[in-house]
Each structure stands twice: as C-alpha cells, then as structure tokens.
C-alpha cells in the first residue's frame with residue numbers, strides 16, 4: 001500500500017446523498033454525489049426507506065461516474081473507505097455492504113470511519129488553504145447533526161463538546177419553512193424569505209442559553225423550542241386576523257439559530273483557549289451563518305476555516321480524505337467485522353481497526 | 356465460477372461451478388446483522404471453495420422478496436463485487452433457490468409429486484413461504500421444473516397477511532413449504548442454469564413488494580391552545596421521518 005500518497009475511494013450513504021469520492025493523498029480527484037432530495041420533498045424531510053432505496057440504485061452508477069471523472073481504475077486503489085456511522089441505519093447498511101464486497105473483490109484494505117470526523121477532514125482537501133492547525137474547535141451543522149467538537153488531532157483525538165438535544169439545525173429550518181408554507185428543503189427557502197426581513201423584528205428564544213442551562217448544557221443545542229415559539233407566534237397572528245410577516249419571521253428565526261450556533265462555538269474557543277474555528281456541514285451553505293461567524297470571530301481574534309462548500313454537504317470525498325489521513329498516519333485497516341452504527345460516537349474516528 | 360449472494364432471509368454466500376458442482380456454502384442465520392457478516396461470509400465462501408476473487412466469473416444476486424433493510428445489503432454487495440472485477444450480475448428471485456432445492460430433493464427421493472410431468476398434470480403446485488415481518492408472509496407459487504432445470508413459477512412473489520395464507524394456498528391448491536433460509540448454492544445454481552440456457556430469470560430490481568412507509572405530513576398542527584381554540588392540543592406532530600424511523604426499526 002502506498003502510505004505516502006494513498007489512492008482511496010470513499011463511500012458515504014449516511015443520509016440522503018450517495019457520495020463517492022476519490023482522493024490521492026490530499027488531492028481531490030472526484031466528488032460524485034447523487035441526491036434523493038427531490039424524492040423527500042413532498043414528505044417535508046428525509047424518509048429513511050426512500051433514502052436507502054435510492055442509495056442502492058445510485059451506488060454503482062456513482063462509482064462508475066467517479067472512476068470516469070478521476071481517470072483511475074479500481075485496481076489502482078490503495079484502499080476502500082466507508083462511513084460506518086452516525087446516520088440512518090438502513091442507509092448506512094447499503095454503503096457498508098457495498099464497501100465490504102468491493103474491498104473483498106479487489107483484495108484491498110477497507111477502512112470504516114466516522115461521518116462527523118469526515119466533515120472535518122473535508123478541510124484537508126482545500127488546496128488553497130494552509131495546513132489545518134491543532135487544536136481547533138469545529139462546528140458541524142446539517143439537516144442530520146449539530147455538533148460542537150474539539151479537534152486535537154484529526155486521526156487520533158476528537159472530543160465532543162456538545163450537540164443538539166432534539167432537532168438538528170437543518171431540520172429546524174425545514175420545519176419552520178413548512179409552517180410558513182415554504183417548500184423543502186427549508187434552508188434556501190428561509191434564506192430567500194429572510195432577505196427582505198428584519199432579523200430583530202421578533203425576539204425568538206435562543207435554546208439552552210439561559211444561565212440555568214449553561215451549567216449542564218454549555219455547548220449543547222436545542223431547536224425544538226424555537227420551532228414551537230415560531231409556530232405559536234404565527235398562530236397568534238393568524239388568530240388575531242393579522243397578516244403573517246413571513247420575511248420578518250424567517251429573518252428573526254434564522255437570526256436566532258445563527259446567534260446560538262455562533263455564540264456557543266465562540267464560547268468553546270474562548271473556554272479552551274483555541275483561536276481557531278472550523279465550520280462544516282450542509283447548513284454552512286447558509287450565507288448569514290458564515291457572515292455572522294466571520295464577523296464575530298474576527299472581533300474575538302478567532303480564525304475561521306470553511307472547506308469549499310461542495311465539500312461541506314455529505315460526500316464521499318471527505319470519507320476518502322479522512323481515510324487517506326489515517327493511512328498516512330500508519331493506521332491498520334478495519335477488519336470486515338463491523339456494522340452500520342447509527343449512533344457512532346465522534347471519539348471513534350476509525351471503527352474495527354485490526355490488531 | 357459463480358458467486359451466489361443472498362441476504363433476503365439471514366445472509367448466505369456460496370461458490371458453485373458453472374456445471375453446478377457446489378464448492379462452498381456459508382451462512383449466518385441471524386435475521387439482522389447482514390451488513391456485519393457479509394464481508395466475512397464472502398471471504399469464507401471463497402476460502403472454503405479454494406478460489407480467489409479472480410476465479411469468479413459471475414455474481415448471482417438474490418433479489419428477494421425479503422424485509423428490505425437486510426435485502427439491500429446483499430444486492431449492494433453483489434453489485435460492487437461484480438464491479439470490482441468487471442463481472443456480470445445475474446439477478447435471481449430468492450424463492451427460486453428454495454424451490455430448486457425442494458425440486459432436486461423431490462427428484463432424488465421421489466417422495467412428493469413436485470417434479471412430476473407438468474403437462475399431464477402430475478406436478479403438484481407448491482408455495483415457498485418466508486417471513487415478511489409486519490404480520491405478513493411472502494410467498495411464490497411453483498409447479499414443476501422446466502427443460503433448463505429451473506423451477507417453474509406459476510405466480511410471482513406476493514405478500515399476504517399471515518392469517519390469510521392458508522386460504523390463499525387452498526385457493527391455489529398449493530402445498531405449503533416454509534423456508535427459514537435461502538440456500539445460496541441453489542441461488543448460484545439457478546443462475547448457472549439460466550446462464551447456460553441464455554435466459555433472464557429475474558428483474559434487476561429488488562423485490563421489495565412494499566411501498567416505502569411514509570405518512571405524508573399533516574398540515575402543521577396547532578401548538579397554541581388559545582389561538583387555535585382546541586384546548587389540550589399541545590403535542591407537536593410526530594414528523595414523517597421519525598415515524599418512518601420507528602417503522603424501520605420495527606422492520607429491522
């Protein structure tokens with residue numbers, strides 16, 4: 001195996017994107033994504049069974065497309081990589097079964113890795129950026145997760161500082177969009193509606209931000225109370241026969257989400273004396289979140305890193321990138337005896353490493 | 356050399372020679388855990404058959420029917436194993452493997468009429484029945500074996516509520532044959548026979564037989580009893596994805 005610049009194919013099927021990525025060392029060769037998002041639109045959220053069926057159908061064509069794009073042959077690979085978790089169990093299993101059979105067929109080593117740590121690893125593929133410095137605080141925000149991590153080393157030491165206690169931030173966007181009558185996915189729709197709104201119009205609550213919450217949940221998030229507050233506010237308006245100012249509701253809701261995300265992330269930087277913050281996950285595509293994070297980080301002397309947005313949503317390249325880092329760090333492959341772990345803790349960067 | 360993979364009911368892998376000689380067959384009866392065992396089953400099946408991946412020429416994939424979470428693991432594995440070696444996938448209806456085993460056994464022991472002549476009516480109809488979960492069975496009706504040595508399906512796989520199976524089988528005048536596993540060697544053998552006859556014996560898509568479980572989200576429910584005038588309606592709706600989550604867990 002080439003440990004200096006390993007050629008790795010990564011398979012990611014934890015949610016609704018079938019992601020196949022190919023990297024050589026830290027160089028991105030292909031990032032192929034097939035999404036079943038359209039099939040979920042009429043349900044207003046990701047339906048696990050629909051996602052899992054779509055993965056099965058998309059896998060082979062996606063692998064073929066990634067090979068074509070990168071110009072490599074499967075036989076050239078140094079290793080196959082796959083997401084073991086966290087994510088939707090049925091969806092993960094498709095990728096795990098596929099990756100195992102591919103590795104056995106090719107007689108190549110297999111690495112089973114953590115999806116969340118993969119989001120951080122996406123950053124190493126940014127050819128423009130200087131090397132990732134440690135330690136760094138990482139804020140990962142998507143439709144499936146909202147996590148605050150302390151990364152001391154990408155391949156050996158990632159600590160969970162906090163996570164959402166209920167909905168993921170992206171889910172909150174979807175739900176509030178639905179109650180405002182906006183289509184799925186909610187993020188871009190709320191953004192569009194918020195453009196002409198006043199973010200200070202309605203003082204929606206910031207979840208888990210009271211002094212009494214801060215003792216036990218300093219870095220944790222909660223968005224279900226916010227969603228209920230928005231619903232209640234809208235209903236009261238309707239009951240009073242007044243029009244609902246959608247733009248102001250959207251802007252104020254978005255501001256509440258962004259505020260609590262950035263406030264807690266910067267608190268983690270301050271508390272751990274870490275002047276570095278990495279943002280990842282699909283919700284980072286939200287311009288307002290990036291703006292507020294950058295603005296407030298600068299004021300606190302914190303440097304913000306954002307991987308290319310195409311690598312922020314779920315993808316296979318980040319899984320390949322993390323595995324490439326593991327191989328370069330001398331790590332042994334995983335055994336074939338692991339499964340899909342829908343609640344895999346972030347501390348398990350690699351699963352089932354062989355002895 | 357044909358590699359047979361089925362995870363529609365437990366997990367099973369076999370290696371069979373093109374002329375039908377069974378080289379190996381391994382399985383896990385664990386009704387879950389398909390993703391956990393599939394890799395080691397593949398390795399063991401090839402090791403016991405004394406072959407390497409480069410000796411495999413075709414991959415037979417059991418397409419179901421079967422509870423979908425497990426079923427997909429084997430189909431995904433069959434497709435990527437084949438992709439890794441540039442091999443064709445031969446899709447096979449999983450119940451065909453059970454039927455073929457019954458028919459071969461019947462031919463050897465001459466104890467049932469399953470292999471009697473189809474045309475003169477001597478062949479008896481039988482139903483391969485497997486657990487489809489959710490209080491349903493999956494069943495497929497067969498009658499006899501054809502000139503290519505393949506079981507003759509007289510009705511395609513279908514689902515039936517458990518307590519209605521007997522009536523359905525009585526109506527079809529079919530004997531009931533329950534299966535608790537799919538013999539992967541018979542799956543590979545069916546593929547071998549289909550290949551030598553130049554026939555396609557299954558669709559290339561998974562036989563889910565059920566639509567994905569989703570309940571369309573209701574209009575957002577009222578959360579404010581004062582505003583809505585429906586006191587007590589404080590519960591936030593269970594979102595569709597959570598309901599499906601729950602059902603998927605029941606399924607798995």
Ligand SMILES: [Zn+2]
Pocket residue numbers: 115119142144145281313314
């Ligand atoms: Zn993700």
